[in-house]
Amino acid sequence: MLEGCVPWPEDIAARYREQGIWRGDTLGTVLREAARRYGERTALVHGERRISYAELDRWADRLAAGFAAHGLRAGDRIVVQLPNVPEFVAIAFGLTRLGAKLVFSLPAHRATELVHLVELSGAVGFLVPESHRGHDHRELARQVKAETTTLETLFVLGAKTEGFVSVAELETAVPDPRPLPEPDASDVAFFLLSGGTTALPKLIPRTHDDYVYMSGRAAAVCELAEDDVYLAVLPIEFNFAFGCPGLLGTFLTGGTAVLADTPNPLDCFPLVEKHGVTVTAMVPSIMTLWLEAAEWSGEDLSTLRLVQVGGARMTREFTERIQPVLGARLQQVFGMAEGLLTFNRPDDPADAVLTTQGRPVSDADEVLILGEDGTPLPPGGIGELVTRGPYTLRGYYRVPEYNRRAFTPDGFFRTGDLARLTEDGDLVIEGRIKETIIRGGDKIAAGEVEDLLLTHPDIAAAAVIGVPDEFLGERICAFLVAGGPEPALADLKQAVHARGVADYKLPDLVHYLPELPLTPLGKVDKKALARHAASEQEG
Known part of the structure; x- marks a missing residue:
């Protein structure tokens, strides 16, 4: 595993493999298998663009070869800052096939956050859009390079620019690329960002093994199938939209992912009607906008069957409005880029769906609620949520001192959330310990x-x-x-x-x-x- 990362203990990793939890699948093999099975079925939609599984697979190969031709190697880190466009998806798969480590960055990040991400990751590459929502990201990239020491190459999605390698150049660098050897599934695939209680985000190493497993379990709980259409409302750099089940879960089951430019219902409702969207995910503030707009909107939202909502606490009065207004089943979600996901189940009682965040998506997840003395509390007791499992990290990247505080001696991650468990085992988040x-x-x-x-x-x-x-x-x-x-x-x-x-x-x-x-x-x-x-x- 990459230096600076904390691996799972060898005996636990061996057990996960013996139990078939980790099967040695990489993100690259997921896409390769999807292309083999689903071929010309539509994988991605953005605006008028429709991209098949086979096309996305070939595109990822071209980009992997192009990055290699421009000096990127397995193990190198590259910060990628793009909006919801198909290029982000192809680039992510291309980089993981090369064995390079993608560092996710949000389009809203500016110099302070980006300099931190480059320095902490030791990134040698930085990829930006030409501009986004009126902001010149090329100038931002130049500033970040000037203020850091490791960046070697700047990449841009857009017109060829002096000092940058364009994505178009990457796509044509190798006319007939050959598939690269797949990386070790136990190695880091990419880095997600922590929400952070410290000044700036920490890096969360996610391995191929753990992330493919997590997305597959999330897709199974959501009952995703080939005829499902997932609408990515949130930025696809978010863990929620990328893999919970998100884009990756959709690809695992042969569905279609539609990329929204904004979460605004004025933009999203026409997409739901046009593409027959069946599943989407959002935070409560966006759901508020959707509920208000649905009262007067003329678009047909009848294809929606499941709406995932998580990221902040919701009152029962709020959750009770969702299914009557949108006509879709609500699934409350608690999740974190660090790992643990809890979902309501399709057959849960209505009261549990309206008032709890459900149960872990994996039977191998371990969840405890600890009292102030560090001992586990019985159902109903409110304390700190701690967890460990096959897709929850064992340590943040390159912060050993912080890791000693953030994990128990036996490997449980201290989430900083105040929570309780119901008698039926459902999780209820009550607040936060961390500020x-x-x-x-x-x-x-x-x-x-x-x-x-x-x-x-x-x-x-x-x-x-x-x-x-x-x-x-x-x-x-x-x-x-x-x-x-x-x-x-x-x-x-x-x-x-x-x-x-x-x-x-x-x-x-x-x-x-x-x-x-x-x-x-x-x-x-x-x-x-x-x-x-x-x-x-x-x-």
């Missing part, structure tokens, strides 16, 4: 926003919390102590944005206080701030 704000499905570390606010010359102290919001799930609320004139919210947003961070990390609300409340231990009392925010909201 993470989930805004519209994006996870934001409060500490990162605090540090950014403190760079403003007129801010003496800062504390950030999440406050409930019907649309976004949570909003970012900043409590500040001014060291001079009190900057307006718009000025603070502009100052933070100017430091090159993603827009979703900007504060939504600001309150100025003479001083921040402290606990008896001298730490900022965020419970007191939450009470203050609630009273302000009520007032």
